[in-house]
Every structure is written in structure tokens, then in C-alpha cells.
Amino acid sequence: xxxxxxxxNLKVSSKEKxxxxxxxxxxxxxxxxxxxxxxGCGKTTLFKCLNRLTDLYPELKxxxxxxxxEDDIFHPKQNVTDLRQKMGLLNQxxxxxxxxxxxxxxxxxxxxxxxxxxxxAEKVAVYLKQAAxxxxxxxxxxxxxxxxxxxxxxxxxxxRGLATSPEILLAxxxxxxxxxxxxxxxxxxxxxxxENYTVIVVTHxxxxxxxxxxxxxxxxxxxxxxxxxxxxxxENPQTETLKKYIQVGY
Amino acid sequence: MRKFIDSLSSVWMQIAIWFVLLLPLMIGxxxxxxxxxxxxxxxxxxxxxxxxxxxxRGDFGFLPFIISTxxxxxxxxxxxxxxxLLSAIHLTQYAPKWLLGFMHSVIDILAGIPSxxxxxxxxxxxxxxxxxxxxxxxxxxxxxxxxxxxxxxLAVMTIPYVLNMLIEVxxxxxxxxxxxxxxxxxxxxETIKFVVLKKGLxxxxxxxxxxxxxxxxxxxxxxxxxxxxxxxxxxxxDAGYPLPALIANNYGEMMSIPFYDSALMxxxxxxxxxxxxxxxxxxxxxxxxxxxx
Numbered sequence: 001x002x003x004x005x006x007x008x009n010l011k012v013s014s015k016e017k018x019x020x021x022x023x024x025x026x027x028x029x030x031x032x033x034x035x036x037x038x039x040g041c042g043k044t045t046l047f048k049c050l051n052r053l054t055d056l057y058p059e060l061k062x063x064x065x066x067x068x069x070e071d072d073i074f075h076p077k078q079n080v081t082d083l084r085q086k087m088g089l090l091n092q093x094x095x096x097x098x099x100x101x102x103x104x105x106x107x108x109x110x111x112x113x114x115x116x117x118x119x120x121a122e123k124v125a126v127y128l129k130q131a132a133x134x135x136x137x138x139x140x141x142x143x144x145x146x147x148x149x150x151x152x153x154x155x156x157x158x159x160r161g162l163a164t165s166p167e168i169l170l171a172x173x174x175x176x177x178x179x180x181x182x183x184x185x186x187x188x189x190x191x192x193x194x195e196n197y198t199v200i201v202v203t204h205x206x207x208x209x210x211x212x213x214x215x216x217x218x219x220x221x222x223x224x225x226x227x228x229x230x231x232x233x234x235e236n237p238q239t240e241t242l243k244k245y246i247q248v249g250y
Numbered sequence: 251m252r253k254f255i256d257s258l259s260s261v262w263m264q265i266a267i268w269f270v271l272l273l274p275l276m277i278g279x280x281x282x283x284x285x286x287x288x289x290x291x292x293x294x295x296x297x298x299x300x301x302x303x304x305x306x307r308g309d310f311g312f313l314p315f316i317i318s319t320x321x322x323x324x325x326x327x328x329x330x331x332x333x334x335l336l337s338a339i340h341l342t343q344y345a346p347k348w349l350l351g352f353m354h355s356v357i358d359i360l361a362g363i364p365s366x367x368x369x370x371x372x373x374x375x376x377x378x379x380x381x382x383x384x385x386x387x388x389x390x391x392x393x394x395x396x397x398x399x400x401x402x403x404l405a406v407m408t409i410p411y412v413l414n415m416l417i418e419v420x421x422x423x424x425x426x427x428x429x430x431x432x433x434x435x436x437x438x439x440e441t442i443k444f445v446v447l448k449k450g451l452x453x454x455x456x457x458x459x460x461x462x463x464x465x466x467x468x469x470x471x472x473x474x475x476x477x478x479x480x481x482x483x484x485x486x487x488d489a490g491y492p493l494p495a496l497i498a499n500n501y502g503e504m505m506s507i508p509f510y511d512s513a514l515m516x517x518x519x520x521x522x523x524x525x526x527x528x529x530x531x532x533x534x535x536x537x538x539x540x541x542x543x
Contacts, residue, residue: 053429058346085435095426098449107444108434157430164435 088161094153096145151182318490338416369474400476419453459532
């Protein structure tokens with residue numbers, strides 16, 4: 001099995017505590033991996049390490065390495081902006097950039113140097129269609145992105161993330177702020193996208209993990225407790241922690 | 251009984267709101283009424299476009315005062331706004347947290363210094379600096395008491411207000427917007443330019459509006475360093491005479507001269523209208539930017 005991301009002995013600490021206590025995992029390529037665990041177990045911190053958004057939090061100290069293909073994203077000489085474009089990010093709540101619907105999707109493309117208006121227009125349409133939003137917005141591409149509903153905004157963020165043609169999609173509890181119908185749309189999209197992308201979804205919802213995952217990584221208190229196929233993990237948990245989590249949910 | 255108190259409480263709140271709403275209206279109305287006598291004798295256009303100020307002869311030309319006011323305000327804000335914007339960006343986006351905390355106390359101190367102290371500092375430091383250093387550098391003659399000295403003092407005085415508000419604006423922008431932009435492959439500077447500044451645009455505009463209003467109305471410190479000569483300033487090294495200084499210097503004196511108090515009231519009314527104009531313009535821009543975001 002080929003790996004898209006290899007994490008080696010990753011430790012993250014803030015002033016008060018050790019948040020990640022030495023993580024060693026491999027994320028399989030072109031599969032949907034679910035990071036499962038209760039709130040506060042370090043899932044989101046691990047996530048922020050994957051595309052080095054930890055740079056925004058000077059209080060965090062990071063040790064270890066995260067390899068995206070051949071490149072260690074924490075190597076001091078690494079070209080972070082290029083590596084980040086290999087990863088699309090979807091947050092818990094949608095944060096559309098303060099610009100029009102069109103410009104939100106075109107943002108990453110423009111940063112990549114695409115200037116031709118015709119190509120931009122074509123690509124924006126392609127990715128909006130991929131995110132299942134095109135039909136709802138095609139007549140108002142110049143409207144502000146904040147005018148969309150939350151569910152539409154989340155799909156816009158997905159389109160925006162896909163537009164940089166990433167290899168990996170990172171989604172941090174992407175449905176937690178959405179209504180059931182929008183959640184379903186996003187989940188179905190993920191199942192479709194994993195054909196061509198490596199998808200990593202953070203969640204604390206067991207049912208969602210069961211619905212989506214090819215590979216599950218269960219985290220607890222800053223450590224990886226168990227990992228494997230959903231069948232292995234959910235039907236035959238090896239540790240007391242996971243057994244308890246499956247039964248009571250924390 | 252509880253229902254009665256309930257309805258009573260909302261009535262009180264409404265009265266309070268109406269009082270606040272009516273205040274500017276009443277001030278404006280009072281100024282209009284008081285400046286009417288002069289306006290009945292002379293045309294408004296004539297007063298605004300004439301530069302002859304000779305109250306004893308009944309000449310009340312406001313142009314020099316208006317020009318001074320606008321010049322001082324524009325130069326002051328042209329100095330302070332970019333300074334504040336750059337500092338606020340650095341403090342909130344790049345600097346370590348302790349520096350921001352430290353700057354907050356500096357801002358509080360700057361904001362707490364009485365106007366008259368800024369004036370004294372202006373006379374002791376800025377006026378000689380303009381007269382002995384800046385003016386010779388530009389091959390100009392100046393006593394130092396000048397439009398530029400007023401603008402420099404004013405710029406320093408508006409900094410704490412504008413900077414404080416800008417810091418607030420930038421701190422209120424959720425870090426997730428930056429995460430989104432960075433994850434799409436933007437550099438940190440691109441993120442600030444395209445996302446942070448844009449997201450904060452309406453706040454930045456209101457901070458600038460506040461700064462300009464503050465600069466227009468500031469009186470004592472400016473009056474102490476600006477020279478107070480009624481003339482059409484040819485350069486920023488010439489003395490000027492802004493409207494607030496005119497009112498502060500003369501109100502209460504020479505009230506026996508016919509129409510003098512009416513003229514000063516008109517000066518106050520002009521100032522009032524200019525400030526309102528800037529406020530409305532700022533509001534309009536804010537409205538426009540929030541709609542397009």
C-alpha cells in the first residue's frame with residue numbers, strides 16, 4: 001500500500017502541556033482516512049501540522065517530521081506555499097474569503113499564476129460543478145460569497161480547495177456546522193473524490209467514520225491508540241479505550 | 251403591576267434614544283439660528299469665498315480659515331493614517347504578543363495626555379524643528395509656527411485613537427480566514443494583502459473616519475503651534491488659522507462688534523457640517539464595502 005503522508009515521531013507542545021505525544025502514522029494514498037477521537041484529543045492539532053498551519057500559532061512547539069511524498073513539510077528550507085497547494089483544506093465552519101463567489105474559487109488559481117480570463121472562467125465552472133454548487137450559483141458568480149447559505153459556503157470552500165488541484169484533501173469535522181442534507185451532500189462528495197484524491201476527515205462521530213472510512217486512526221489524549229480498517233477497529237477493538245469509546249462515545 | 255413596569259421601562263429607553271438622536275439636531279439648529287443675522291446681511295457664497303477678514307469693517311471672509319482647516323487635517327491624516335495602518339498590521343500579524351500588550355499601555359498613555367500638553371510639546375519641540383530644520387531643508391523661511399507644525403502635532407494626537415481601533419479591527423478577524431488563504435498556497439504577505447486587509451476594510455475605513463473627525467475638531471494644541479495668522483497659506487511652512495482656533499481665540503472677546511458672534515457661530519456651523527460630511531462619507535463607504543464582501 002502506497003502512502004501519501006508519513007508522519008514520524010511528531011510532538012507538539014504548548015507552554016502548558018504536550019498536545020501530541022509522538023505520533024507515527026502513514027496515510028494511505030487514494031483512500032479515505034478518518035481521524036477519530038473525542039474532542040481535545042489532538043486531532044485538530046495533528047491536522048494543522050499536516051500543512052504547517054502551526055506557523056500561525058507561535059506558542060506551539062513542533063518536533064518531528066511530516067513527509068508529503070518525498071518532502072518534509074517541517075524542513076526549514078521547505079517551500080511551504082507549494083506544498084500547501086498540494087492539500088485542500090475544509091474547516092469545521094466555512095470561511096469564504098471576503099470576495100465574490102468567482103474570486104473565491106479563482107484565488108488559488110491566480111496564486112498559481114493563471115491569468116487568462118477564459119481559462120479562469122472555465123476552471124471555476126469545473127470546480128464549482130465538482131463541488132455540486134454550479135447550478136445554484138451560476139447566475140450570480142459575482143455576488144459576495146457571504147450571501148450563500150452555510151451549506152453552500154462549505155461546498156464553495158470545497159470547490160476553492162479543489163481548484164489548486166491538490167493531491168490530498170483535509171477536512172476537519174466538515175459537516176459539524178451543516179444541516180443533514182448539506183452534510184449528506186458533502187459526505188457523498190468525499191466518497192466520490194477519494195477515487196482521485198487522498199482524503200483525510202477528522203471527526204468525533206462514530207457513525208460518520210463507519211460510513212466513510214477505508215482506514216481509521218483512533219486518537220486519544222495526544223496518542224494514536226489503534227489504527228486499521230473500520231471492520232477491524234469497530235468489530236474487534238483491541239484496547240479498553242477504544243472499546244469504551246465505541247460504547248459510550250468518549 | 252409587572253406589566254406596567256415593563257411598559258414603563260421601554261418608554262424610558264425610547265426617551266433616552268430620542269434625546270440622543272435630537273442632540274446633534276438641536277446643536278445644529280442652534281448654530282443655524284445664531285448665524286442667521288450674518289447670513290441675512292451677506293450671502294453665504296460671498297462669505298465662504300472671500301478672504302478678507304476685517305470684523306470692524308464688517309468683512310467676514312472665511313476662506314483662509316477653511317483652507318487652513320482642510321490643509322492641517324489632510325496633512326495630519328496623511329501622516330498618521332499610513333503610520334497607524336502599518337503599525338497595526340505589524341502588531342497584530344507579525345509581532346510577539348508581549349509587544350502588543352506593551353503597545354496597549356503606550357496607546358493609553360498617548361490618549362490620556364491632555365491636549366494642552368501636546369501643545370506645549372509642539373511649541374518646545376515641533377515648532378523649532380520645523381523652523382530650524384525642516385524649512386531650511388526645503389529652502390523655505392518659517393518661524394516654525396505653521397500649518398506643518400499644527401499637522402505634525404495633530405498627527406501624533408490622532409495616532410492613539412486610530413491605532414487602537416485598527417488593532418481591534420485586525421484582532422477580530424478569525425484566524426481561519428488566514429488558514430484558508432495560506433492553505434490555498436498564498437504567502438503570508440499575500441494573505442494579509444488579499445484577505446486580512448479586505449476583510450477588515452470597513453473597520454479600517456471607520457478608523458480613518460474617526461481619525462479625520464478627531465483631527466478636524468482638535469483645537470487647543472493646534473492653536474498653540476499653527477501661528478494664527480489670517481492669510482492664504484502659500485506653503486505648509488506658512489502660518490495658518492483653522493476654524494476651531496478662530497472660535498476658541500475670539501469667542502467671548504470683541505462681542506461688541508456687530509455680527510462678530512454671529513460670524514463665530516457660522517464658523518462653528520461650518521465645522522459641524524464638515525465633520526458631519528466626513529462621517530456620512532465614511533458611513534457610506536463602510537456600507538458599500540460590507541455589501542460587496
